[in-house]
Amino acid sequence: MEFTSVALAALGDAAGLIFQPPVPGYLVLGVVMGLCIGVFPGLGGIAGLSLLLPFMFGMDPVSGLALMTGMVAVVPTSDTFASVLMGIPGSSASQATVLDGFPLAKRGEAARALSAAFSSSLFGGLVGAAFLTVFILVARPLVLEFRTPELLMITVFGLSMVGILAGRVALKGIVAAGLGMMIGTIGEGDSTGELRMATYNMPYLADGIKLVIVGLGVFAIPEIVALLRQNRSISNRSPLGGGWLAGVGDWFANKWLSVRCSIIGVVVGVIPGLGGSVVDWIAYGHAVQTTPDKSKFGSGEIRGVIGPESSNNAKEGGGLVPTLLFGIPGSGSMAIFIGAIALLGSGNVEVGPSMLKNNLDITYAIVWLLALANLVGTLICIAASGGIARLTTIPFSLLAPFLFMIISFAAFQSGQNLMDLVVLFAIGFLGILMRRFDWSRPAFLIGFVLSNPAETYANQAVQIARSRFRKEFEAGIDYIFSPIVIVLIIITLLSVIVGLRQAKNTMAGGAVEHGGKRAPLIFLLAVLGYLIAAFVNASLIPDYAAADRVFPRFVSGVAIAGAVILLVQMVFRSETHPIFADRESVDADAPHGLWSTLAWFAGLLILTSLLGFIMALTIFLFTFIRTRAGKDFRFAAIYTAVGIGFMCLMARLLRRDFPPGLVQEYVNLPWPLT
Amino acid sequence: MTILKTVRGGMFGLAAAAAATFATWSVADGHGINLEGKTVEWVIPFSETGGSAKWANFYAPLLSEALPGNPAVVVKFMPGAGSTKGANWFQEQKYEDSAGTLIFGSSGSTQFPYLLGDPRVRYEYNDWNVVLASGTGGVAYLPPDLAARMNGLDASGLKDTDFIYGSQGATRLDLVPLLAWEMLGLNVEPVFGIKGRGDGRLMFERGEANIDYQTSSSFLKGVTPLVEAGTAVPMMSWGALDAGGNIVRDPTFPDMPTFKEVCESTPGCKTSGEQWDAWKAFFVAGFPAQKMVFLPAGAPDDAIATYTAAFEAVKARADFSDISARRLGKYPQMTGDMATGALASATAVPDAAKAFVVGWLKDRYGVSLK
Incomplete structure (x- = not known):
């Protein structure tokens, strides 16, 4: 032993x-x-x-x-x-x-x-x-x-779980995962360095989108925005x-x-x-x-x-x-x-x-x-x-600006570029819409995370297998279909079947709310549009770099097929079908609108691009506490000072600068305003 | 007197000529800069997880002690576009804005795109002022059954094998081993998409790759146990450069033949001609001066002299050989003339060598640097 x-x-x-x-x-x-x-x-x-x-x-x-x-x-x-x-x-x-x-x-x-x-x-x-x-x-x-084919198979197994994660409409989950995977392929390909949905004129995208940004954008931002809109009151808490x-x-x-x-x-x-x-x-x-x-x-x-x-x-x-x-x-x-x-x-x-x-x-x-x-x-x-x-x-209105501050700072640390915040905002918006229309966000995130391993393992396994096949047919077969791989294939198939059957029974989170047909349809069309653009973009990769072309084309192809089927279903189904889930019909009762809440965050972004992060944050925190949270001048000032102090301390500890804005191009300011 | 001696100037190329000009001023001026109460920012164009980070984190506290006025030395990371983002940024920095409180650490991955004319490169090494150059080496190794096919130093017995090699990309440092193996007539198929050389070693350990190379420190740590267990056999080192610019045995691996020795003993492999010149040029660019510290364009001689003296003081510490061998490996840490010379040979690749490699990348791997 x-x-x-x-x-x-x-x-x-x-x-x-x-x-x-x-x-x-x-x-x-x-x-x-x-x-x-x-x-x-x-x-x-x-x-x-x-x-x-x-x-x-x-x-x-x-x-x-x-x-x-x-x-x-x-x-x-x-x-x-x-x-x-x-x-x-x-x-x-x-x-x-x-x-x-x-x-x-x-x-x-x-x-x-x-x-x-x-x-x-x-x-x-x-x-x-x-x-x-x-x-x-x-x-x-x-x-x-485990070698590369086994690792590939276990990655596929992980992806097959998306069916279970998908919630009420399995196809939506599959398209969400496909979209996540396609977001994961943005940037330089791993095999030959071809660009996917990016250009060297925007070096930020060439590096690909970072996990921190996707995680925060898809999960943290939609929840915070939703809670902020509700701004739950404190009165109905029970005593201990x-x-x-x-x-x-x-x-x-x-x-x-x-x-x-x-x-x-x-x-x-x-x-x-x-x-x-x-x-x-x-x-x-x-x-x-x-x-x-x-x-x-x-x-x-x-x-x-x-x-x-x-x-x-x-x-x-x-x-x-x-x-x-x-x-x-x-x-x-x-x-x-x-x-x-x-x-x-x-x-x-x-x-x-x-x-x-x-x-x-x-x-x-x-x-x-x-x-x-x-x-x-x-x-x-x-x-x-x-x-x-x-x-x-x-x-929550007191907590939210603080969370927005930390989220922005966290996102900025991944590439130290204003683009970090722009992409965070974009992905956050996508997250809000996915939440609204009941598209599985975990499926999206898992697709994003597994996109890169799935692509590299697939390319590597194919390349190594090809070399073994050249040597001897049996060596190649032994390599690809090892006993572990075969077991994993069986488990994957079983899990897909069981998962799809189970997904219908486990109605996580209660009943669905419905709105009209129009909004879910527009969102689906936007997703489909992006997928088609990514498909065309991948198809333009020349033959000698085919290794960077196959994966995005395959994934977007599958996702497009799924989205088209959804589209057809949308046309024929009644608007009470889960396919048209739309949380806005409930959230609309919230005291604050979606757009006005989102505008706060957008304001922080725009101010940052003009004044740099710290000055923008000062204005954002103060105004938010004053107007949205309705606190007096003194409270807002202390809140802002504590927030800015906390940021500066973190930046000092991590030895980081903050995103500069337009002003910093022209004027040399002392740290932390730089 | 160290200060004056180290900036006396060199005889290597443009950068050295510039340094020589500054040296005259230094003699006239005669004192360095004082950084008391300042904070020196050391910008590394990579993430916190790479070898450059380890290298800078090793030197930063030592440099702080050695610089006049003991400024705080802070390592800042500016990753992106395989280090071209940080290097482009550094190119725009003027010395006057930082007055000696900004230094930049480049690596082989900064050098190669520069040498190959990558369109994203907007930096120019010759504008910068080198104050330290750190070297490293590399070792190629094989599984025992394949190593047994080598006839002494003659690698002809390996010509019929299909080799698989886990590679980070043909335009990176992997260019050096790939070209070397091709020169020996080996049929090596690179499997791209691994994230670091450690992944390459794992592929080798799993039996999926049957040839690999590691930089010296990783070889010592990761491959030596395999060699002892009998599952890997070192094939050759890339070697090291002597004072005259000749390839000699790597002092870290004195018992290992160099690629040059293997090439000389293998029919069909020539240690002269454009292929060899190209390999050597890129080896020199990638290994013996892999990581360098620069002051920005326009740095006065005082500043260069101060930093050079500081790095020399670091090297002169009684415990330096001990701690550096442990954290960086036994490699030359060059300052002054040596550093200027290393920079010159690392960045002045002959046009012919460059053209050869660009053409080879295009033909062999379909990589077009446009």
């Missing part, structure tokens, strides 16, 4: 790694940030990790992992606050908690519900970590056999009440339910793509089925809290399985996680088989960190529940 001894040694090394002085500090920092992100409704792990990305550059790998794992692990713990106290899911993973958690809070038993939820979360998180440990141990020897120990007792009395739901969470988490939005519903369903007296569900049954909360922390452990073993993101937040690790290791650590081979200690450090983060997160949640609960009372 050579591999067991290697793994055990690595487990020990990993424990050593995470108890080095700065690491626990970063873990606690990550946990605290994760708790805050989770508390705010709508913001989840993806937005949180995207915000952390720029700080990953040049960080010690283990410290950076501590920060990120801390954050990912506890979002499903703290999102319970909003679910229980406000009746709004804190993130997609705790939608089911609302059903019984909120009624409990209304009865004055919020503390009982929260402590039962935290106990379940902690238990689920530990089960997830334990499962991950064992799985890595068992799967490592197999994964080390007492009964902390009763909650722990509830969990203990239902420990077997917690065990089963944790296992459900792990298993669902392992399947790439399923993750977040369905796991809590499956666990809730299981809790209902296994309870003899079903009458109390929906009006404050504690088992309805324990089930989902056990599963949603456990799924993070499961979600790390495909992420760490194959470098295939199990969910949107894992996609960002993979990108961040590439930044961390100075290029030496890359998630997937090579990490299992060369950095097993780091792999296990992640597992340890996951377990520890759950523990720390739960302790903080219980100890500081009063304070954390108060976070839910901050009006």
Whole structure:
């Protein structure tokens, strides 16, 4: 059992790694940030990790992992606050908690519900970590056999999950993933350096669009804009009440339910793509089925809290399985996680088989960190529940400018170019529309992330196979159709079939809203237009550089076909069909319009191009707090000063400048105005 | 006196002539610049994850100690377009605006597009003032069964093999190994699209690639264990340059033959003529002076002398050979005349060599630099 001894040694090394002085500090920092992100409704792990990305550059790998794992692990713990106290899911993973958690809070038993939820979360998180440990141990020897065709196949497997992610209309998900992949191909091709949808006159595009920008644009911006439009008031929060120990007792009395739901969470988490939005519903369903007296569900049954909360922390452990073993993101937040690790290791650590081979200690450090983060997160949640609960009372209009500031700064760090902000705005707008028309954003993000590996692995596998075929036919066949590849093909086919069937049954997030036919149709036509442009653009690549042409042409071809079918369906279906989903019919009731909210962000962008980032930000923060949040002059001034001070401190720490504007072309200004 | 000695000027080409002119002023003027209370920005045109970042992060604190007035030395990253973005930006900087507080670190990837006439290049090395040139080397290696087909230094036995090589792109540093193998008559098919040389090594380890090369530090770290385990055999090093500009054995790998030795022993491979000249020109541009530190155009002699003296002081530290061998490898760290000479030979590729490589890239890989 050579591999067991290697793994055990690595487990020990990993424990050593995470108890080095700065690491626990970063873990606690990550946990605290994760708790805050989770508390705010709508913001989840993806937005949180995207915000952390720029700080990953040049960080010690283990410290950076501590920060990120801390954050990912506890979002499903703290999102319970909003679910229980406000009746709004804190993130997609705790939608089911609302059903019984909120009624409990209304009865004055919020503390009982929260402590039962935290106990379940902690238990689920530990089960997830334990499962991950064992799985890595068992799967490592197999994964080390992986060569390019296997890696390609596992990438295809990851892409096939898009069908499950797609939501109600599978075809929409496929087109969304295709669009994500096409955005991923923008810039110089990897094989021969031909440009796709870019020109050397815009060097920014030639470098391709960065993950930070796509992550923030597709996930953070739409949620923030939506919340800002609602600007939820604080009045309808329930008081905490007492009964902390009763909650722990509830969990203990239902420990077997917690065990089963944790296992459900792990298993669902392992399947790439399923993750977040369905796991809590499956666990809730299981809790209902296994309870003899079903009458109390929906009006404050504690088992309805324990089930989902056990599963949603456990799924993070499961979600790390495909992420760490194959470098295939199990969910949107894992996609960002993979990108961040590439930044961390100075290029030496890359998630997937090579990490299992060369950095097993780091792999296990992640597992340890996951377990520890759950523990720390739960302790903080219980100890500081009063304070954390108060976070839910901050009006979003005070939070939003701060988030916009950090998002802009984070996006700017990726290319240090004003274009970063322009592209962020563009992708953000796309994200808003995708959210509105119910196009799967996780599918888009996974397509974007897997675009590059899919293309390179495909090109490389073809090239190497060709060389083997030249040598001997059998050598080529052996290379392409290894036993692992064949197994992976079968799994992929099964998952597509099961996934499509399952997608119809799991109606994540309740009913669809409908509007007219026109808006969804226009959006589809715009997407189709871009896809056709990308197809034509790729077709223009000359023959000698065919390696850079095949992939974008194939992907856009498939996506165009999907979009055309959608178009035909749109013509014939009635406007109540899910294909015409349009959230605007509900959001239109919000106190603020979409365009006016978006205009704030656009204003920041335009001002930055004229005055440079810091001056623009000063004006933006002050005016926003004054007019939109309606605070007095003094409050706005202090808010602005704190915000600008925070930015300058971050820039100092990261040794960065801010985007200059037109003014800076003519006048030499002192830092940070440069 | 170090200051005066180091900027006495050189006999290598244009840049050296310019330095010589400055040197006369230096003698007349006689003192360096003081950077007390200032912050020196060291711009690296790559991301934080590459070799240039490691190199600059190694030198930055040492440079801070050695510069007069001990200014803070801050490394700033400006990635984009394979370093041409940062280099184009540096070209626009005037010395007067920074007064000695701005330096730039270039790499082989900055040099190659410049040499090949990439249309994106708007910078001119001859405008800049070199104050440090750091070298490195490279080693090619094979799986044991293929290495056994070499007859001593004669590589003819490898001519019938189909080689696969994981490559970052034919116009990058990979140009040097690809051209070398072609000269030996090897049929090497580059598989493009890998992100770094480490990926190339992994492909070799998985048995998908059957020839590879690594720069010296990566070879020591990543391939030496394979050599010890018997799964890889070093084929040749690219060598190193002696004071007279001749290729000699790499001091880091004194027991390994150089490509020149292998070429001499292999029928059909010539160590003269335009192909050899082109290979040598690009080897010299890419390895013995791979990373250089520059002051912007128009830097006065005082500033050049100050920085040169500072880097010499860094090199003169008692612990320098120890710490640099550990973090950078055993490579020449050149200042003054040596650096100017290295810059001249790294950027003055004969037109014939350039034309040859441009034509070869077009014919062999369909790469057109337009």
